Amino acid sequence: xxxxxxxxxxxxxxxxxxxxxxxxxxxxxxxxxxxxxxxxxxxxxxxxxxxxxxxxxxxxxxxxxxxxxxxxxxxxxxxxxxxxxxxxxxxxxxxxxxxxxxxxxxxxxxxxxxxxxxxxxxxxxxxxxxxxxxxxxxxxxxxxxxxxxxxxxxxxxxxxxxxxxxxxxxxxxxxxxxxxxxxxxxxxxxxxxxxxxxxxxxxxxxxxxxxxxxxxxxxxxxxxxxxxxxxxxxxxxxxxxxxxxxxxxxxxxxxxxxxxxxxxxxxxxxxxxxxxxxxxxxxxxxxxxxxxxxxxxxxxxxxxxxxxxxxxxxxxxxxxxxxxxxxxxxxxxxxxxxxxxxxxxxxxxx
Numbered sequence: 001x002x003x004x005x006x007x008x009x010x011x012x013x014x015x016x017x018x019x020x021x022x023x024x025x026x027x028x029x030x031x032x033x034x035x036x037x038x039x040x041x042x043x044x045x046x047x048x049x050x051x052x053x054x055x056x057x058x059x060x061x062x063x064x065x066x067x068x069x070x071x072x073x074x075x076x077x078x079x080x081x082x083x084x085x086x087x088x089x090x091x092x093x094x095x096x097x098x099x100x101x102x103x104x105x106x107x108x109x110x111x112x113x114x115x116x117x118x119x120x121x122x123x124x125x126x127x128x129x130x131x132x133x134x135x136x137x138x139x140x141x142x143x144x145x146x147x148x149x150x151x152x153x154x155x156x157x158x159x160x161x162x163x164x165x166x167x168x169x170x171x172x173x174x175x176x177x178x179x180x181x182x183x184x185x186x187x188x189x190x191x192x193x194x195x196x197x198x199x200x201x202x203x204x205x206x207x208x209x210x211x212x213x214x215x216x217x218x219x220x221x222x223x224x225x226x227x228x229x230x231x232x233x234x235x236x237x238x239x240x241x242x243x244x245x246x247x248x249x250x251x252x253x254x255x256x257x258x259x260x261x262x263x264x265x266x267x268x269x270x271x272x273x274x275x276x277x278x279x280x281x282x283x284x285x286x287x288x289x290x291x292x293x294x295x296x297x298x299x300x301x302x303x304x305x306x307x308x309x310x311x312x313x314x315x316x317x318x319x320x321x322x323x324x325x326x327x328x329x330x331x332x333x334x335x336x337x338x339x340x341x342x343x344x345x346x347x348x349x350x
Contacts, residue, residue, distance in 0.1 A: 006146035006231065006338025010323050011189060014182040016150040017316065019140040020157040021182075025175030035119045035135045036165045042092035045071035045166065047159075048079050049096035050104050050347070052148045053121075055223050056155030057096055059216035059312045060163035067167040076104040077350060080111060092117045096159070098139070098151040099346045100127025107350065121158055123151050137162065146338030147230045149323050152223050156315055157181075177309055181316035184307025188317065192324055199286055199302045199321070200328040206257040209234060210248065211322075212241040213261035214271060220261040220288070220315045224322040231337050232329035241267075241274055254282040261318050264291035265311030275301070288318050 002008050024032055039045055045064055047057045057073050064071040074083055076095075087093070093116050097105045100122035109132040112118070120133030123141045130136050139154035157178050164174040203209060209228060211221035218240050225238030239248070241260065252258065258278050262271035272293050275285045284300045287293070290308050297303050306317045330337040 004146075004327075004337055006149065006323075007327055009144065009146055009338075010149045010320065010327070012142065013150045013153045013320060014185045016141045016154045017157055017178050017182040017185070019142075020154055020161070021175050021178050023138075023140055024158065024161050025171050025178070031135055031137055032162070032165060032171075035137055035162060038117055038135055039092050039094065039119060039166055041090065043070075043088045043090055045069060045094065046074070046087060046091055047071065047094040047096065048074040048076045048108070049121075050076045050102050052152050052223060052226055053096040053098055053102075053155060055219045055226075056152060057094075057159050058219035058222070059156060059315055060159035062215050063160060063163040063312050064166065067163075069167060076102070076108055080104060080108055084111065087116065092119065094119045094121065094162070095129060095133070096121040096155060097127075097129050098123045098141070098144070098148065098155060100124045100129030101346050101348075103348050103350045105129055119162075121155065121162075123154070147227060147340070148223075149227075149320075152319060153316055156219065156319075160312060174313075177313040178316065180307065180309055181313060184309065184317045185320055187307065188320055188324075193328070195304075196321060196324055196328060199304060200325050200332070202284055202286060202302050203257050203259075203325060204329060204332060207235060207255055209236045209257045209259060210244065210252070211236065211238045211259045211261070212244050212271075212274070214241045214267040215265060216312045216315055217261040217263055217265075217267075217271075217318070220318040220322075221259075223315070223319045224259065224326075227323055227326045228329075230340065230343075231323075231326035231335075232333055233335065234329070241271055244274065249277075252278070252281075252283055254284070257284055257286065259286045259322070260288070261314075262287055262289040262291065262293065263306070263309070263311050263314035263318065264289075265314075268293065288321065290314060290317075
């Protein structure tokens with residue numbers, strides 16, 4: 001046990017995933033069954049969250065889309081002011097908030113006033129969201145004292161289980177992926193400092209770092225960019241990998257760094273192609289992958305191998321090495337990893 005809350009919560013991620021497994025797969029969960037019944041009465045699946053809570057829905061949205069189920073994912077603030085009136089009659093809203101107390105979430109519940117059924121995804125079981133949900137699906141991450149880490153993993157796991165159940169699939173297969181992710185994370189923690197040091201060396205002192213992914217991997221990119229802003233407190237951005245080519249490629253230089261999440265899946269070749277493109281123009285890259293890719297490690301290209309998971313579950317593992325990299329870089333910069341200086345863990349102002 002470390003004296004740093006962030007490090008402790010990163011290393012608690014395997015246990016958090018196992019708690020999700022036991023709560024929703026290892027035993028019959030009437031709340032999950034009721035949530036599925038309720039959402040399936042809706043014209044489509046409508047999901048909303050702020051920042052990392054929104055990003056935790058991305059793989060589930062991809063699962064639903066691949067399964068032929070219409071779905072929409074909104075930033076809560078955008079939904080509040082620009083889209084709420086557009087929800088169709090009979091809509092059910094999946095509201096995701098790890099704290100359950102973010103200003104936008106509280107405002108949304110006040111605005112809805114019980115008119116729209118809510119399936120709440122939250123960590124704090126006494127929160128405003130928990131109390132205001134028609135059906136609640138806790139993420140079981142445990143108390144949070146630092147920037148998001150285990151709460152992000154648990155959110156991903158619960159949302160994917162919900163998506164699989166909505167598609168009428170056997171959640172035991174999803175549970176197997178969650179347990180595989182937990183086991184893979186325990187491997188990540190073995191010799192983690194030695195394994196990750198080259199990546200930290202490559203990323204250190206970069207004036208701008210961009211994290212990119214496609215499909216479910218976009219969640220890994222978005223999560224990681226937030227953590228790099230909050231922990232080592234560097235200029236970092238997350239975006240879809242295809243978007244990178246529409247403008248950002250023009251300003252990227254060899255002083256910058258590009259981090260690419262390229263798990264085995266539909267767009268692995270595209271992601272590897274982006275890495276090759278960056279290396280040709282002298283931009284160093286970090287690549288996280290669980291696939292044999294035609295890239296060779298070098299001083300400009302650091303490749304980190306992750307556990308073999310289905311593409312939709314790869315973020316359960318892929319978001320953790322960047323968390324540890326952020327921890328390393330914060331310590332090198334003389335910062336207490338995970339401690340917010342200006343912001344607060346729960347945002348109380350819209």
